[in-house]
Amino acid sequence: MSALNELDARAREIFRDLVEEYLRTGEPVGSRTLSQSSGLGLSAATIRNVMADLTDLGLLHAPHISAGRLPTERGLRLFVDSLMQVSDLTEEDRREIDSGPVGAEGDTVLEKAAAKLSGLTHTASLVLAPKTEAPLRHIEFVSISPGQALVILVFEDGRVENRIITLPDGLPGSALIYAGNYLSERLRGRTISETREEILREIENHQAALDALTSRLVQEGVAEIAGGERSSLIVRGRANLLDDASQEDLERVRMLFDDLERKRDVIDLINAARDGEGVKIFIGSENRLFSLSGSSVIVAPYRDQNRRIVGVLGVIGPTRLNYARVIPIVDYTAEVVSRLLK
Incomplete structure (x- = not known):
């Protein structure tokens, strides 16, 4: 019960x-x-x-x-x-959010949204920026040691990135050439997001003219490319957490600052908001990362022009947040950002 x-x-x-x-x-x-x-x-x-x-x-x-x-x-x-009865968004808050990122592009939208969230809620704001992707020009696999290969990615914008992957046991050297040619042909001028499902579907349906080991290599290469573009985290308003902190709360705030420096862990936490619609709320020890600092996180996903969830934004502060007011602010800010990214 x-x-x-x-x-x-x-x-x-x-x-x-x-x-x-x-x-x-x-x-x-x-x-x-x-x-x-x-x-x-x-x-x-x-x-x-x-x-x-x-x-x-x-x-x-x-x-x-x-x-x-x-x-x-x-x-x-x-x-x-x-x-709790969630408050309606006030006209003043609505106008303030609407006036923020208008006319901005890309990261500027997210930077301004972070500043608005922090200012309106008097907390620290968190914005998980989407993966930055560029069309690929060429991909190549080069053996560097038994069981390992270097994946060389050449992007249309001139960037060159290298990743190391583990090779399937018994893979012949010719498979590296076949895999590179196969991916280059399909990825040229396109991003991995645009082609990942198509490539994996071809392999699953045995439509790709590749043997089993080369197919495994292609799958691992695709996974490495897709996972290699890491999301970035924007944090604004840390000083707000100090404003209302009592002397006994200062140590908790310090621990929270330390947590926020571990951006990889924070990204993993707020990525959980990608798994559903609307606002998600994490209170205190409900999340491992912020359990010691006794903090609450309120986040909501935002979308791109194709209505795909590409990032998450929200706020973090003490468990004594004004949840009824903050929740609609976070929700509406995510809506505005989604609209501007179309």
Whole structure:
């Protein structure tokens, strides 16, 4: 049974009011405060008893010896998923987002979107930029040691990149030439995204005039090329995380800064938002990377002109985020970026 089902209407109202008060002030909330502000007409003693029950359910905790309570991460998740009323985007926020990246191109759109997100939410913003791809001119496989080959990629824009791949056992030297010619013919003037499925389908349906080992080499070469173009991460507004931090929170903020420097891990985390529609929310220890810094991440995917998800944007801050306001800001910013990238 979920925790929500264990709460009666009164407990839900008290819990909602307590979390909203905590998100507003960042301070432990006492029963006297709720009795004066909730409008429920309940005594402090009655509210205190309900708060004790909520603590037993793992939804609240006491940070130290005091009458005040804070929501646990489990409590915040219950609030966000089941009790929170998401605000409508204000006209002021809408105009601010609309005025940002208009007329910009490429990375400038994403840079400006990151700045807008950070400024509007007073958090740090995260934008996962799409892989940068250019049409290929030529591809070649060169043996460099037993079991390894160098993949040489020559792009139409003049860039040359080298990757190392593992060769299938028993592969003859002639297979390197055949594989290079096969891929060059199909990739010339096109990106790997445009041709990857076509190449793999040819091999799967045995339409490619390649033997089994050469086919494996081609598949591994395609996988290496596709995986080699790494997404980049834009982070803006780190200083916002220091503005409201108490002395005891400063160490958590420092740990968060350290986490943000490990960009590969951050990219892996927010890439999870590619797997579905709309906004995704990670609270505290729900994600391994930011568990120690006690941070929440709110992200949404954005799309290219073909409606394919190409990146993710959002914000990161303390678990005491104004979720109701931030969620529509992130969602609308992703919508605007998708529109501008068409």
